[in-house]
Amino acid sequence: MDLDGKRALISGGGTGIGAAIARALHREGVQVMVCGRRSAPLEALCAELGEGAHWTPCDVSVSGSPAKAVDAAVEQMGGLDLLVNNAGVFLAKPLAKISDEELDLVIGVNLKGLLALTRESIPHLVSSKGAVINIGSVSANRPVPGASLYAGVKAAVEHVTRCLAIELGPSGVRVNCVAPGLTETPMSEPLTSDAAMLAEQIAATPLGRLGTPADIAPAVLYLATDPWVTGQVIQSSGGLWI
Numbered sequence: 001m002d003l004d005g006k007r008a009l010i011s012g013g014g015t016g017i018g019a020a021i022a023r024a025l026h027r028e029g030v031q032v033m034v035c036g037r038r039s040a041p042l043e044a045l046c047a048e049l050g051e052g053a054h055w056t057p058c059d060v061s062v063s064g065s066p067a068k069a070v071d072a073a074v075e076q077m078g079g080l081d082l083l084v085n086n087a088g089v090f091l092a093k094p095l096a097k098i099s100d101e102e103l104d105l106v107i108g109v110n111l112k113g114l115l116a117l118t119r120e121s122i123p124h125l126v127s128s129k130g131a132v133i134n135i136g137s138v139s140a141n142r143p144v145p146g147a148s149l150y151a152g153v154k155a156a157v158e159h160v161t162r163c164l165a166i167e168l169g170p171s172g173v174r175v176n177c178v179a180p181g182l183t184e185t186p187m188s189e190p191l192t193s194d195a196a197m198l199a200e201q202i203a204a205t206p207l208g209r210l211g212t213p214a215d216i217a218p219a220v221l222y223l224a225t226d227p228w229v230t231g232q233v234i235q236s237s238g239g240l241w242i
């Protein structure tokens with residue numbers, strides 16, 4: 001895959017899809033720095049991966065924290081070639097019942113945090129001619145009740161991807177997005193534990209099953225390999241949205 005020696009920062013890399021991305025990149029010889037709020041899953045993943053795996057605490061929604069995570073990544077890995085904006089929180093609720101705190105949380109982590117971590121990474125990615133890979137969601141294109149906040153923000157992530165691809169392309173930085181469908185992780189547990197919801201999702205998925213975190217990693221690996229591709233969204237959802 002020719003990823004050997006690259007250096008990747010993965011937000012929310014201690015669990016679920018982020019951990020699967022970190023494992024897949026590390027298998028290809030990429031140094032990985034995973035960040036998130038809880039140290040335990042980050043430490044455990046780095047112990048599992050061994051050499052070339054690093055972690056740093058970061059709350060992407062808190063001013064100053066993304067800058068510290070990028071500094072730690074650059075210091076420990078000697079530079080940055082890949083930023084995977086994977087950190088996210090999920091909320092399914094009718095808008096009328098969503099509090100101001102919940103608005104701040106979902107927008108703060110899934111959008112502001114992604115923008116701040118990207119902003120802090122730009123000088124390093126320009127110098128390495130690197131790439132940003134945002135983790136969106138199939139929900140950005142599948143309106144359902146209760147999804148206005150989460151899915152609306154994920155739709156914004158897709159548009160941010162396109163805007164930044166145009167903004168950063170002339171500096172040699174590619175920006176793309178991978179949009180997972182319903183995937184078995186701690187985040188989706190409330191959905192997958194609802195039998196009716198699960199049956200409906202599987203019935204709507206042409207490939208007929210839920211995703212696993214490992215299902216999402218190959219699209220990220222492809223986008224990490226310097227293809228002549230920018231500003232695109234790859235659906236990794238078993239065909240849930242076509």
Ligand SMILES: NC(=O)c1ccc[n+]([C@@H]2O[C@H](COP(=O)([O-])OP(=O)(O)OC[C@H]3O[C@@H](n4cnc5c(N)ncnc54)[C@H](OP(=O)(O)O)[C@@H]3O)[C@@H](O)[C@H]2O)c1
Nearest residue numbers: 012015016017036037038059060087088137182183185187
């Ligand atoms: N699972 C699905 O069905 C699905 C479908 C479509 C899209 N996605 C997207 O996939 C991405 C990964 O989600 P997942 O399913 O793997 O769920 P997950 O296991 O809950 O992972 C989310 C990660 O984000 C981190 N995180 C949350 N808030 C953070 C913050 N403020 N600062 C830094 N890190 C933070 C969490 O770590 P800490 O709590 O320790 O900070 C956790 O490691 C998300 O962007 C999600 O929206 C998931």
